[in-house]
Every structure is written in structure tokens, then in C-alpha cells.
Amino acid sequence: MGKSTHDCVASSGVKKGPWTPAEDQKLLAFVQKHGHGNWQSLPQKAGLQRCGKSCRLRWRNYLRPDIQRGNFSLLEDQTIIQLHALLGNRWSAITAHLPKRTDNEVKNYWHSRLKKRLALKGYDPVTHKPKTTIFGFANGSTDDPKTGSNLNHIAQWESARLQAEARYVRDSELHKQAYHPYYNNDISAASSILLGHNKDFGPTDQLFGQNAPQCLDILRAWESMLMSNYSKAAGGQDHVNSFGNHLAGDFEPPIISAISSNGSSLMDCFFHEPVGQCFDENYGTSITEPFATVHHKNNGACLEDFGLWEIIMQRKKTIV
DNA sequence: AACCAAGGCAACCGCTCGCAG
DNA sequence: CCTGCGAGCGGTTGCCTTGGT
Numbered sequence: 001m002g003k004s005t006h007d008c009v010a011s012s013g014v015k016k017g018p019w020t021p022a023e024d025q026k027l028l029a030f031v032q033k034h035g036h037g038n039w040q041s042l043p044q045k046a047g048l049q050r051c052g053k054s055c056r057l058r059w060r061n062y063l064r065p066d067i068q069r070g071n072f073s074l075l076e077d078q079t080i081i082q083l084h085a086l087l088g089n090r091w092s093a094i095t096a097h098l099p100k101r102t103d104n105e106v107k108n109y110w111h112s113r114l115k116k117r118l119a120l121k122g123y124d125p126v127t128h129k130p131k132t133t134i135f136g137f138a139n140g141s142t143d144d145p146k147t148g149s150n151l152n153h154i155a156q157w158e159s160a161r162l163q164a165e166a167r168y169v170r171d172s173e174l175h176k177q178a179y180h181p182y183y184n185n186d187i188s189a190a191s192s193i194l195l196g197h198n199k200d201f202g203p204t205d206q207l208f209g210q211n212a213p214q215c216l217d218i219l220r221a222w223e224s225m226l227m228s229n230y231s232k233a234a235g236g237q238d239h240v241n242s243f244g245n246h247l248a249g250d251f252e253p254p255i256i257s258a259i260s261s262n263g264s265s266l267m268d269c270f271f272h273e274p275v276g277q278c279f280d281e282n283y284g285t286s287i288t289e290p291f292a293t294v295h296h297k298n299n300g301a302c303l304e305d306f307g308l309w310e311i312i313m314q315r316k317k318t319i320v
Numbered sequence: 321a322a323c324c325a326a327g328g329c330a331a332c333c334g335c336t337c338g339c340a341g
Numbered sequence: 342c343c344t345g346c347g348a349g350c351g352g353t354t355g356c357c358t359t360g361g362t
Binding site for chain 1: 348351352
Binding site: 058113 | 328331332
């Protein structure tokens with residue numbers, strides 16, 4: 001397409017650079033009174049020596065009344081990180097979940113803070129995978145103590161990614177449904193339905209019909225795979241997961257134990273725990289504990305081994 | 321106090337998309 | 342279908358501030 005005719009050009013009378021308070025006041029007053037309408041014609045009408053594009057940016061990124069300025073909260077940090085893992089550099093899509101922030105602000109914040117923070121923790125800010133190969137431990141080196149600590153982080157990262165995905169889909173797909181477990185914040189019911197624990201609801205597909213949330217689809221597929229692996233493992237035979245990683249035949253997914261012992265499941269963990277606990281500085285507690293348990297109890301098996309990563313990457317293409 | 325480097329952030333640039341004619 | 346225009350988006354730039362020496 002090339003350069004559009006409306007692009008700001010260095011023609012005479014068009015000012016560039018930082019906006020002055022007087023210019024801000026002119027733009028603000030005009031938009032509040034008339035609306036912005038056509039940005040190209042706005043500068044002339046408002047008496048500004050700026051191009052329309054510059055006016056639009058100034059309004060969107062600074063003057064809009066619904067913008068919240070100031071420090072980002074922990075929750076906002078985590079939301080951005082999780083959504084970036086899911087969506088990549090799609091700042092407008094990410095910002096859609098932070099209604100009081102601008103895409104420019106989120107983008108700047110990512111580049112100046114969050115990216116570095118991830119790097120410090122040993123994650124590639126682009127792929128959100130650990131910089132040290134994620135597959136190292138899956139190649140038979142599960143007894144490496146260094147790997148063990150990585151596993152914990154990986155598991156936490158995966159869970160947070162999934163949670164972001166769940167929230168993303170939930171927000172976009174379910175918010176208009178009047179009667180729905182999620183809509184009513186009855187997450188436990190939703191997860192129970194998926195696991196067939198709640199006899200008050202029919203099968204998942206009957207309940208959701210064609211509006212079945214895809215995040216749940218992912219979890220369902222994952223748990224299905226887990227069950228499948230477990231059933232094979234219970235037979236005492238070694239098996240190989242979808243990544244071709246070898247799993248010892250005597251491993252016992254603790255998720256199974258959790259379901260049978262107290263009726264809750266990994267699904268419950270995903271939806272019950274507040275996002276704010278996912279990435280505390282010390283990677284301490286929270287939703288990720290079940291995964292840590294997975295690691296400890298199963299001699300190094302992790303989400304990767306259960307094929308969740310593969311499912312997410314496949315689903316990511318269809319959801320976004 | 322002066323200088324310098326690094327970081328943060330507002331603004332710009334160039335490209336793509338959607339839509340109307 | 343093609344073209345041009347307006348709007349939106351993501352990458353980049355460059356100025357300003359801050360902190361260290």
C-alpha cells in the first residue's frame with residue numbers, strides 16, 4: 001500500500017514533537033464538545049497546528065478521560081504477562097483486558113519492565129519458555145536437581161498460561177450467557193461438570209452445546225490424555241507421551257488421587273485461585289502447588305509430559 | 321557540581337485493514 | 342473487483358529524567 005496521503009508530512013505549519021498544555025486543552029475541549037469525528041479535519045476545526053494522526057494519538061494515549069495513569073498493579077503485571085504468553089505482541093488485544101490502560105502504555109511497560117523481569121527469572125520473553133532447554137529434563141535427565149527446580153517454575157508458568165487462556169475465552173465467549181456456571185462464578189460447578197462429578201448437570205457438551213468454552217475443551221482434552229496415560233501406566237507398562245517423551249510405567253498422576261480423595265481436581269485449582277497468586281516474586285504458593293506435587297511424586301514428570309503444551313499450542317491457533 | 325550512561329515514556333513512522341464509492 | 346481514504350496497530354525513535362561516578 002505504501003505511504004498514505006494522510007500520513008503526517010513535514011509540511012509547513014504542521015507542528016511535531018511534545019504537546020503543550022495549551023494544545024492539550026484545545027484538543028480536549030474540542031473533542032468533549034464535538035466528538036472527534038474525522039481526525040483528518042479535526043486539527044483545522046480545533047485550531048491546532050497538528051496532523052490528524054498526531055491528534056488522534058494524543059487523545060488515545062493521554063487525554064482520554066478513562067485512562068488510568070500511574071504504577072501498574074501486581075494483578076495488571078500478571079495479566080499482561082499471561083496474555084502476552086498467549087497472544088504475543090498483540091498489544092491492543094492485551095489492552096482490551098486492561099480497560100484503563102492504553103496499548104502504548106502496556107507496550108512500553110512490557111519493554112521496559114516486564115520483559116526484563118522475565119529474563120531475570122530465566123525465561124525467554126518472546127517464547128515464555130525457560131532459556132535453558134525445557135526439554136532437557138524430558139530426555140531422561142529427571143534426576144538432575146537443577147532440573148527439579150526448573151520443573152517447578154515451568155509448571156507454574158504453564159498453569160498461569162492456561163489460566164490466562166481460560167480467562168480470555170471466558171470473557172469473550174461467556175459473559176452474555178445468563179445461566180451458566182461460569183457466568184455465575186460457580187467455577188466449581190463448571191469443573192465438576194467437566195469431570196462428571198456433578199450429577200445435577202448433564203454432560204458437558206449438552207450443557208454448553210456449541211458454545212462450549214474452548215479453554216475447557218483444552219482442559220478436558222488434557223485430562224483425557226492424562227487419564228489415558230494413567231490407564232496405560234496402571235498396566236505397568238512404560239509409555240510415550242505425545243512429545244515422544246518416555247514415561248516410566250509406575251508413575252501415578254496425583255491429579256487422579258486428588259480427584260478420588262477430596263472430589264476436587266486440577267480444574268478446580270485453575271479456576272479457584274486468584275490470578276494474583278500466580279507469579280509472586282518467590283514462586284511460593286498458589287495454584288501451582290498441585291504441579292509441584294506432580295513433579296515430586298512422579299519422578300520428574302511435568303505438564304510437558306502430559307501433553308498440555310502441545311494442546312495449548314494447537315488451540316492457541318484457533319482461539320486467537 | 322558536572323558529566324555520563326541507562327531507563328522510561330511520549331510521540332512518530334510505516335504498514336495493514338476495513339469500508340465506501 | 343479495484344482504488345483511495347480513514348483508522349488502527351506495532352515497531353522504533355529520541356527526548357527527558359534519574360542515578361551513579
